[in-house]
Amino acid sequence: MSAAPHPAQPSRRTILGLAAATPLAMTGILSFGAGTAHAADSAYVMCYFTESNDLGAGTDYGLHLAVSRDALEWTPLNQNNPVAIPTAGALGLRDPFILRKQDGTFVVLATDLKGTDWNYNSQYIHVWDSVDLRTFTGYRRLKLHDMTTHSWAPESYWDAGRGQYAVLYSAVNSSGHNVIMVNYTSDFVTASAPQVFFDPGFDAIDATMTVGVGGVNYMYFKNNREGRLYGTRSTSLTPGSFTVFGTPTNHGGTEAPTVVKSLTSNTWYMWGDTYTPNGVFYAWQTSDLAAGTWTALDQRTYTQPLNSKHCGIATITAAEYDNLLAKWGAPDWNRLKSYNFPDRYVRHADTVGRIDPYPFNPYADSLWKLVPGLADSSAVSFQSVNNPTRYLRHYNYVLRLDVNDGTPTFAADATFHRTAGLADSTWSSFRSHNFPTRYLRHSNYVLRIDPISTATDRQDATFRVGY
Structure with missing residues (x-):
């Protein structure tokens, strides 16, 4: 993770947090601008691409989805x-980027770029239509300009005053640096001529818009010379009307902001992405967009999808959430996050069980299938995904990855009883099957089984089972 400015590097940006409103005819309530969900929404969908730490296995420049x-x-x-x-x-x-259009269906936009060839200049963006995010139709590319430059990080919102959708993106114009451009469209098939939407006088990429919050529109972007996220605002959506305000936000070198509102409180979240392959997402929160200040969230409270980069987030209904899971399914593997070192995940390295900071190579060392316990089917055993003949077992109280030799001793050593987390009951702890006074915990980042007595012990022995 680098904190240095990187003006030559493009957006791996996260774009608009919230979908544009579903129309009145579909919801029976007033429709709001992008940035505020309509009353029927109760969940979220994220779109992203993936990059592993070495751009090897786990890297894929297709459209990925996750739900929350x-x-x-x-x-x-x-x-x-x-x-x-x-x-x-x-x-x-x-x-x-995903936008729910005024007719209730979705459109997906994306940068036309595979890999990290930042000199590849495409005047186009990718576009798909979808009624449910389970099928994608009408694939096409939308031309945005005739300049010899790129069209990075497209996002869209409904401009009610124009009766059209705006498409924001980053491009280098006659100023010689990236600015935020805009085109207007009714159908995402053809678009108006491009114009400059926002130019702060320095390299600006990754614009994300939140429309109509208390009569104000907010746009966040990356200052590409500093690697910080800046806020802007305007009471109109007129190009050139946005001005910078508030305190810049970053965690090291950060880009790709996306802003999304909680569906259950007056809390807003902003996600940002570090600009390295397999970059780490960080999240901040505020209860007042107008204040322009954000507080970093504890990493215990959020987890990005594995290998995800530059996401977009839209709100969806409970039925859409259920239908997406029914169509695509949840992973058949899990990752285990440490409670007191939430940037670290359980993995095997040189056959030793340990916790290490994400990301690391190979990432698949941290993928586990929690299968019925080898010694007790009501318990669990941890089967390695990338070494499926091997399981985590304790040996002299230290956890290591060994081949199942079929003996009762191995089965007992590799079996754990999942309990409510000793430090947080919403997380999980794992009690040894054959040493029932001992729990799986980390010590100096190495996994072992020990008796648990102190508050630190309880934190060391608590994990989140997720993805």
Whole structure:
């Protein structure tokens, strides 16, 4: 993770947090601008692409989806594999974005770029239509300009005053640096001529818009020379009307902001992405967008989808949430996050069980199938996904990854009883089957089984089972 400015690097941005409103005819209530969900929404969908730490296995420049009830903990769909793949242009995408249109259906936009060739200049963006995010139709590319430059990080919102959708993106114009451009469209098939939407006088990418909050429109973007996220606002949606305000936000070098509102409180979340392959998402919150200040969230409270980069988030209904899971399925593997070191995950390394900071290589060392316990089917055993003949077992109280030799001793050593988390009952702890006074915990980042007595012990022995 680098905190240095990187003006040559494009957006891996996260774009608009909330979908544009479903129309009155569909909901029976007033429709709001992008940034405020309509009354029927009770969950979220995230779109993203994936990059592993070395751009090897786990890297995929197709459209990926995940779902969430709270916009903080995410379940990847389709085993974290793509649900749609571009078939024209660069044959890959970055920076996907989902918008619910005024007719209640969805449109998906994405940067026309595969990999990290930042010199690839596409005048187009990828576009799909979808009625339910389970099928994607009408794939096409939408031309935005004739300039010799890129069209990075597209997002869209409904401009009620114009009666059209605005498409924001980053491009280098005659100023010589990236600015936020805009085109207007009614159908995402053709678009108006481009114009400059926002130019702060320095390299600006990754614009994300939240429309109509207390009569104010908010746009966040990345200052590409600093690697910080800046807020802007305007009481109109007129190009050139937005001005910078508030305190810049970052965690090291950060880009790709997305802003999303809690569906159950007056809390707003902002996600940001570090601009490295397999970058880490960080999240902040505020209860007052007008204040322009954000407070970092504890990493215990959120988990990004595995290998995800530059996400977009839209609100969906409970039925759409259920239908997406029914169509694509949740992963058949899990990751285990440490309670008191929430940037670290349980993994095996040189056959030793330990917790290490995410991301690491190979990422699959942290994927586990929680199967019925080898010694007691009501308990669990941890089967390695990338070494499926091997299981985590304790040996001299230290956890290691060994081949199942079929003996009762191995079965007992590899079996754990899942309980409510010793430090937080909403998390999980794991009691040894054959040493029932001992629990799985980390010590100096190495996994072992020990008796638990202190508050620190209880934290060391508590994990979140997620994805």
